[in-house]
Structure formats: structure tokens, C-alpha cells
Amino acid sequence: MPETPERNAIEVRGVSKVFGFGPDKVVALDDVHVAIRENEFFTLLGPSGCGKTTLLRLIAGFDFPTDGEILLHGQDIAPLPPHKRPVNTVFQSYALFPHLTVAKNISFGLEMLGRPKDEVDARVDEMLKLVRMEELRNRSTAQISGGQQQRVALARALAPQPKVLLLDEPLSALDYKLRKEMQIELKRLQHETGITFIFVTHDQEEALTMSARIAVMSAGNILQIGSPEAIYDRPAVRFVADFIGETNFLEGSIEERAAGGARVRISSGAVIDASVAEGFQPSGRVTVVVRPEHARLSAEGGQLAGRLSNIVYFGTDTHFHVELDGGGEFIVRRQNARDDRGTARIGDPVSIVIGAGAAQVLRD
Amino acid sequence: MASGRSNFSIRHQPGFTTVAVLCFALLYLPIVTLVVFAFNAGRSVAIWEGFSLRWFEAAWNNERVIEASIRSVQIASVAAVVATIAATMAALATTRTRPYRGLTFKYAFINQPLMIPEIVTAVALLIVFARIKVATGYSGLGYLIVAHTAFCIPFAYLPIRARLESMDLTLETAAADLYATPWKVFTRVTLPLLWPGIIAGLMLAFVISLDDVVITEFVKSGGQDTLPTYMLGQLRRLVTPEMNAISTVFLLISILIVTVFFFISRRST
Numbered sequence: 001m002p003e004t005p006e007r008n009a010i011e012v013r014g015v016s017k018v019f020g021f022g023p024d025k026v027v028a029l030d031d032v033h034v035a036i037r038e039n040e041f042f043t044l045l046g047p048s049g050c051g052k053t054t055l056l057r058l059i060a061g062f063d064f065p066t067d068g069e070i071l072l073h074g075q076d077i078a079p080l081p082p083h084k085r086p087v088n089t090v091f092q093s094y095a096l097f098p099h100l101t102v103a104k105n106i107s108f109g110l111e112m113l114g115r116p117k118d119e120v121d122a123r124v125d126e127m128l129k130l131v132r133m134e135e136l137r138n139r140s141t142a143q144i145s146g147g148q149q150q151r152v153a154l155a156r157a158l159a160p161q162p163k164v165l166l167l168d169e170p171l172s173a174l175d176y177k178l179r180k181e182m183q184i185e186l187k188r189l190q191h192e193t194g195i196t197f198i199f200v201t202h203d204q205e206e207a208l209t210m211s212a213r214i215a216v217m218s219a220g221n222i223l224q225i226g227s228p229e230a231i232y233d234r235p236a237v238r239f240v241a242d243f244i245g246e247t248n249f250l251e252g253s254i255e256e257r258a259a260g261g262a263r264v265r266i267s268s269g270a271v272i273d274a275s276v277a278e279g280f281q282p283s284g285r286v287t288v289v290v291r292p293e294h295a296r297l298s299a300e301g302g303q304l305a306g307r308l309s310n311i312v313y314f315g316t317d318t319h320f321h322v323e324l325d326g327g328g329e330f331i332v333r334r335q336n337a338r339d340d341r342g343t344a345r346i347g348d349p350v351s352i353v354i355g356a357g358a359a360q361v362l363r364d
Numbered sequence: 365m366a367s368g369r370s371n372f373s374i375r376h377q378p379g380f381t382t383v384a385v386l387c388f389a390l391l392y393l394p395i396v397t398l399v400v401f402a403f404n405a406g407r408s409v410a411i412w413e414g415f416s417l418r419w420f421e422a423a424w425n426n427e428r429v430i431e432a433s434i435r436s437v438q439i440a441s442v443a444a445v446v447a448t449i450a451a452t453m454a455a456l457a458t459t460r461t462r463p464y465r466g467l468t469f470k471y472a473f474i475n476q477p478l479m480i481p482e483i484v485t486a487v488a489l490l491i492v493f494a495r496i497k498v499a500t501g502y503s504g505l506g507y508l509i510v511a512h513t514a515f516c517i518p519f520a521y522l523p524i525r526a527r528l529e530s531m532d533l534t535l536e537t538a539a540a541d542l543y544a545t546p547w548k549v550f551t552r553v554t555l556p557l558l559w560p561g562i563i564a565g566l567m568l569a570f571v572i573s574l575d576d577v578v579i580t581e582f583v584k585s586g587g588q589d590t591l592p593t594y595m596l597g598q599l600r601r602l603v604t605p606e607m608n609a610i611s612t613v614f615l616l617i618s619i620l621i622v623t624v625f626f627f628i629s630r631r632s633t
Contacts, residue, residue, distance in 0.1 A: 062537055082540040095538035099556045108552075109542035160543065 007073070009164050009196040010036040010059060015068030017054050028054040030220040031068070036164075036198060037213075041190050043199045045207040046217035047243065052200045055217075056166050059198065061085045072163060083112070088157035089166040092173070094149045096141040102152050103128070103137040109160035127155040130189065147178045154186075158193060167199045171206065183210055204244045208232065216240045232291075236277055238362045241289045248295075248330050250288040254361075262361055264288050268326025272303050274359035286361050292319065292333035294358035297344065302351035304330060308344055322350055399615070402608035409605055419609040429610060432594040439505060439590060440573035443512035444520070447573075448566045450513070451520035452558070459528040477515040485515070486582035493583055503585045511583045512573045519572045520565035527561025560628050567625045571618060 017029040029051045036042045044052040057063045059070060061082035070078045077085055088109065096105050106127050110120045128134045131151040136144055141152060150170060157165055167186075171179045187210055190197045201207055207214050208228040215225045216239075224236040235241035238249075252266035261275045262282060274288050297308075297320055309329070310321035313336075320332045330352060344350065402420070406413030423429050454474050458467065477485065493507045531554075539553040540546070577592045584593065591614070595607055 060541060062541075082537070083543045083545055087541075089538070089541045091534055091538060093532065093534055095532065095534040097535060097538070097553060108539070108544075112539075112543035112545075112548060112552075156542070 007038045008035045008071070009038045009040070009073065010034075010198065011069075011071040011074075012036075012055070012059075013069040013071065015055070015058060015065045015070060017051070017058060017063065018066045027220050029058070029065075032220070032222055034215055034222055034225060036196060038196055039194050041187070041197045041199065041210060041212045043201060043207040043211035043214045044217055045201055045204060045214050045244075047202055049219075050217040051220040052202075052217050053168055056089075056168055056198065056200050059164070060087055060089050060166050086160075086163045087166060088160060088162040088164075089168065090153050090157045090170045092169045094153040094170075094173075096149055096152055096156070098140070098142055100141070101137070102133065102139050102141060102144065105141060105152055106155045106159050108156065113160060123159055127159045130158070130192070131155045146173055147182070150174065150182060151185075154189065158189070158195065161193075162195060164196045164198060167197060169201055170199075171201075172203075179206075186210060208244070216243065218243075234277065234360070235289070235362065238287055238289070241360075241362055246292050246331065246333075248290045248292060250290070250328065250330075250359075251285065252288055253285055254282055262286075264359075264361060266304075267328065268304070268324055270304050270326075272354060272359050274361045275357055276361045277363065280361070280363050282361050282363075288359050289362055290330075290354055290359050292331045293317075293335075294355045295330070295332045296334065296353050296355075297322075297332050298351045298353045300351045302353040304352040304354070306330065306350060306352065308346050308348045308350050311344065311346060320344065320350075322352060395615070398608050399612050401605050402612040404605045404608075407604055409603055409608060419605040420613075422604075422606050423609045423613075426606070428589070428594060429591070429606075432589045432591045435505070435588065436574055436590040436592070439508050439512055440570050442509050443516050443573045444566050444570040446509075446513045447516035447569045448520045448524075448562060451517050451565055451569075452524055452562060454517070454521055455524040455528050455561075456554075459525060474521055475518040478518050482515075482578045486579045489579065490582040497585075505588065507583050507585075508580060508588065508590075511579050512576065515576070515579060516569035516573050520569040523564040523568065524558065524561040527558055527564075531557055563628050564625055567621050571621055574617075 012032055012034045015029055015032045016027070019026045019028055032051075032055065044055060046052050054063065058065050058078075061077070061080055061084075065078055068078070069076050072085070072087070077087075097108065100108070103124050107120050107124045110123055115123075124137075125134075128137055131154055133148065133151055133155065136148060141149060144152070150173075153170070170186075171182050174182060183206060186197070186199075199207075199210065208231075211228055213225060213227055214231050215222045216231060217223065218239050224231060224240050226234075231240060232245055235244065241247045242249075250264075250266045250272070252264040252272070254262050255265045255271060256263040261273060263271060264274050264286060265271050266288065272288060276282060304322075304324055306322040306324040308320060309323040310319075312319040312321070315336070317333050317335050320334065322330045322332060324330055332352060401409045401412070403415050403417065404411075404413055405416035405418065458470060458474070461467075472479070489507075489511050493511075497503050497507075535553055535557070536549050539549040544552060575592060576590075577596060580590050581593050581596070584590070589597065591610070595610060599607060
């Protein structure tokens with residue numbers, strides 16, 4: 001093995017995809033660049049219509065880019081039809097072949113590749129074991145549950161040992177409990193097989209819990225690529241902060257610039273020290289974001305003041321809604337502890353303490 | 365369905381039962397009469413003279429009946445197979461594309477035989493084939509086969525298209541993703557899933573061809589009677605229970621085919 005610790009499995013270079021012509025034309029992807037590393041669990045995250053599924057389909061070969069290159073281990077695969085790409089897909093609807101048994105579904109890819117029969121059989125056994133479906137090998141795919149179909153779809157796509165596995169919202173049809181189980185299962189499968197996973201989802205929680213890195217997409221563009229921590233704690237733009245997790249937005253104007261930060265006067269008159277994202281030169285009106293769990297309530301001495309307008313209990317934590325003096329709402333989240341019920345009442349005047357480095361000035 | 369007393373119920377409309385009974389009587393009584401008199405011992409198709417299988421025997425020993433039956437089956441088999449292949453290709457071509465301007469027109473074009481009066485087609489074919497007969501000197505079964513194939517296509521097309529439209533296209537995408545070449549996608553995924561529709565189309569085309577009178581009557585050359593045209597010719601001269609016997613056998617075959625058709629389409633859903 002040559003010493004290339006971070007070889008790219010997939011490299012998308014300047015890819016655009018336009019559907020239709022003239023006035024009906026839709027730009028699904030607009031000059032997208034992204035490099036996905038080998039053995040990585042990479043997630044494309046964004047709302048529906050952001051282009052994430054289009055990008056996946058371009059990598060699989062179901063559609064061809066209008067412009068740009070897609071490299072698989074350095075080789076341009078953009079002109080290849082899907083059956084010539086060492087890439088397999090787990091479909092949102094699973095797309096299991098209804099006329100074939102579980103085992104025959106799994107062996108389909110290997111048979112198409114013309115592998116010898118004993119190799120196919122051994123691999124099918126291995127796959128059935130990997131997804132814990134040995135007993136159901138001769139069942140029809142119509143006779144098994146949604147979660148089991150999901151496992152068969154995974155086994156079928158993994159059986160030919162693709163260079164890259166594409167997963168198109170594969171968990172969206174499962175109920176909450178099963179989804180949680182499959183999230184862990186997918187992480188295990190990725191770890192055990194060492195195959196690069198590219199996972200598409202609109203569920204931010206799914207993205208945060210499973211991925212090594214996430215690309216957040218909106219309107220055909222990638223807005224930010226980074227680890228879950230980076231995406232959550234240091235969103236690059238307002239959309240990312242808004243789409244992932246809950247965020248308080250405070251409107252204000254720059255009072256003073258400092259190295260890596262700024263002093264912002266928000267509309268209520270209060271002044272907050274906020275960090276500024278790299279490469280961003282804010283001026284004039286700006287938005288400051290603060291995560292609800294990065295602030296706490298206090299009797300006095302905080303940067304913001306207001307009146308408690310609502311208390312919402314979530315079991316693991318409680319949300320305190322504060323009506324700010326000077327307008328606007330601010331939510332503070334507190335982890336619930338057994339012996340600490342708090343004494344705050346709706347209508348109480350409160351002060352909000354924003355933790356050091358918690359406030360950030362973001363680009364729109 | 366909620367079934368409150370206030371709901372509209374067609375069953376409680378005056379005359380509904382009468383109309384229903386009348387319709388069923390008109391549909392089935394003649395057929396029942398026909399079948400009953402197939403077993404008549406006498407020569408009448410109206411006066412019962414006792415039970416006998418003599419007319420079935422007579423039909424079985426009637427060389428012309430057997431000859432016409434064989435011809436009918438020959439034409440229907442070839443026409444149904446060719447029409448089904450053509451209909452399968454037409455159905456694939458009209459469902460495997462994004463909808464475009466003119467697609468509805470194309471459906472209408474394929475289904476032409478369902479809309480143009482059969483007699484018009486029959487006359488048109490008679491004129492054209494007469495010219496070709498003179499020009500080539502060929503007067504075999506080919507003309508009947510071609511004509512039957514043409515009017516069988518829409519009947520074969522409809523169930524195949526219905527099947528294709530309900531098929532999940534992602535399955536074909538999935539097969540291609542799993543290294544199947546376009547031909548393998550067709551033979552390993554599309555065709556097996558389409559099979560019930562194809563069988564249904566084939567049987568429908570077969571029955572339609574077997575049953576045809578108008579076009580056959582116009583297109584056939586001398587000595588090319590099919591079973592229906594032979595029966596028509598006989599009825600013009602002399603009506604005996606032999607016709608009832610032949611019709612009864614014909615009916616049984618149709619029921620058999622429809623039953624098979626029903627089970628195939630039920631199994632596939």
C-alpha cells in the first residue's frame with residue numbers, strides 16, 4: 001500500500017446539473033466542489049430540493065452532469081453508465097426485486113459481474129450474517145418487514161464490495177425506534193467493511209450522530225463542509241446555524257472590530273462580544289447567533305435582560321423562553337438534573353448570561 | 365364505507381331490481397338456451413326431444429368443422445404471438461419515456477382498431493389485399509394472419525401497458541446500479557415483472573382473433589373459413605343443434621381461457 005493516508009474516494013469538481021431548457025430550466029447543482037475521503041462516513045445534508053439527491057444520482061451514474069468532473073480514485077467516471085461504476089446504492093424505497101428471494105436479491109450484483117458460483121454463495125452467506133438475516137434467506141422480499149427489507153437492501157448493495165456505497169435517505173421509511181437502531185447498525189457496517197459511505201439525509205440529527213464529515217447543502221450549493229462538531233459549533237453562514245439545531249438570532253450592528261471577533265450592539269441596546277467566522281469582514285447590520293444551551297439564566301449580571309414568557313419541559317431538558325427587553329425572543333436550554341428543579345416562574349424578570357465564545361457573527 | 369340509513373342506496377331506487385334482473389336475463393338466458401339445446405336429441409333448436417350427445421358427435425365427425433377449427437387456432441396462435449410482441453414493444457416505448465406532447469395521440473394511434481368501425485377496416489383490407497393478390501398471385505392464410513395481428517395489437521397492448529405503468533422504475537435503476545447491462549436489466553428484471561401482463565395480453569389477443577367474423581369474412585379467400593365464418597355460413601342455410609354444440613364447446617374454451625387469465629392476474633397483484 002502506498003503511503004497516501006487521505007486519498008480521495010470521490011472528488012466532485014465544478015459539477016453543475018441543469019434540468020430542462022429555457023424558462024423551465026432548473027439549476028439543481030451549481031458549480032459544486034467536494035472531496036470525499038476513503039473509508040469516510042460522509043453525509044450530504046439539506047432540505048428537500050437542495051440538490052443532495054441529484055449529486056448522489058450523478059455519482060451513481062443515473063444522471064449525467066451538465067458540467068464538471070466526478071473522479072473516483074482519481075479517474076473521471078462522469079461519462080460511465082451506472083453498470084460500469086464500482087459504486088452501489090441503497091435506495092430510499094429499497095427497490096428490492098419482488099420476484100427474487102432475499103438471497104437472490106443479494107447475489108444479483110455478483111451474478112451480473114460474472115463471479116463464480118461458489119464465490120457468490122460464500123459472499124451471500126457472509127452478507128446475510130453481516131446484516132443478521134441468515135434465517136430469512138429464502139423468503140420473498142414481500143414477506144419481510146420494513147426493517148428487514150432495509151437490511152437486505154444494504155446487504156445487496158454491499159455484496160459486490162463497491163468502492164463507494166451511496167445511501168439515499170435509507171432510514172426515512174422506518175419508525176423512530178428502528179431508525180435509531182439502524183443508525184448504529186450503519187455505523188457498525190461502515191466500520192466493519194471499511195467502504196466509503198455517502199449518506200443523503202434531511203435529518204440533521206441523523207447527520208450529526210453518524211457522520212465523520214457533513215456537507216450542508218442549500219439551493220444547489222454546498223454551504224459548509226466539516227465535522228459534526230464544526231458544523232454545529234461553528235456554522236459558517238446563517239442558513240447552517242438555522243438548519244442544524246436550534247439557534248437564537250439577535251439583530252445588531254458592529255460597534256468595534258477586534259482580532260477574530262467583534263463587539264456588537266444589539267437592538268435592545270445591550271452589547272455582546274461575538275466571534276467572527278474566518279474570512280468574514282462584517283460591517284453595519286449583522287446577525288449574532290447563540291445556541292440555547294450556550295446561555296444560562298441568572299438573577300442579574302447577564303448581557304441580556306428580559307421576562308420569562310414560557311417554560312417548556314422536554315424530559316431531558318427544559319426550554320426557557322425569554323421576552324427580551326427591547327423586543328425579540330431568546331430561548332435558554334437547561335439540562336434537567338434530579339435535585340435541581342429551578343424556581344423560575346413565568347413572568348419573572350431574568351438576566352441571560354451568554355457563555356464565553358458562544359456568540360458568533362454570521363454571514364447571511 | 366359508512367352505511368347510515370340516510371345514505372343514498374341504489375338498491376332502494378324503484379325499478380332497480382327489475383332492470384338488473386332483466387339485464388342478466390337478456391345476457392344469459394339465450395346462452396343457457398343455446399347450451400341446453402346442444403344436448404337435444406331432435407333436430408329442432410326450439411323443441412326439446414330428450415337428452416343426447418349426437419350433435420357433439422356430428423360436429424366432431426364434420427370434417428369442415430374440424431378444418432375450420434384448426435384454421436382458427438392457427439391464425440389466432442400466430443396473430444396473438446406476433447401482436448403480443450409488437451404490443452410489448454409499443455408499451456415499453458410509450459411508458460419508458462417522460463410524457464411529451466403527442467403521447468396521447470400516439471396512444472390513440474396504437475389503439476386505432478378499437479375506434480375505427482370494424483366494417484371500415486374490413487372493406488379497406490379487402491380492397492388492398494385484392495390488389496396484392498392480383499399482383500403477387502399469393503392467396504394463402506398470410507392475409508388473414510396479418511389482418512388479425514393488426515387488430516389484436518391494442519387488446520394485447522392494454523394489459524401490458526397497465527402492468528408497466530404500475531411497475532416501480534427504481535427497480536430497473538437498481539439493476540443497472542448492480543452492474544446489469546441494459547439487456548440484462550430487461551431480461552432479469554423488466555421481463556419477469558412484466559410476464560403476467562404479457563400472458564394476459566396474449567390470451568386476450570388469442571380470444572379476440574378466435575372470435576372475429578367481420579374482418580375475416582371480408583379478407584378470406586375461398587376455402588379459408590374459420591370456425592365463426594363457417595358457423596355464419598351454415599346458419600344462413602340450415603339451423604340444427606350442431607351449431608349449438610359447436611358454440612357450447614367454443615364457450616367452454618373461452619371460459620377456460622378467461623379463468624386462467626383471472627388466476628394469472630390475481631396471483632400477480
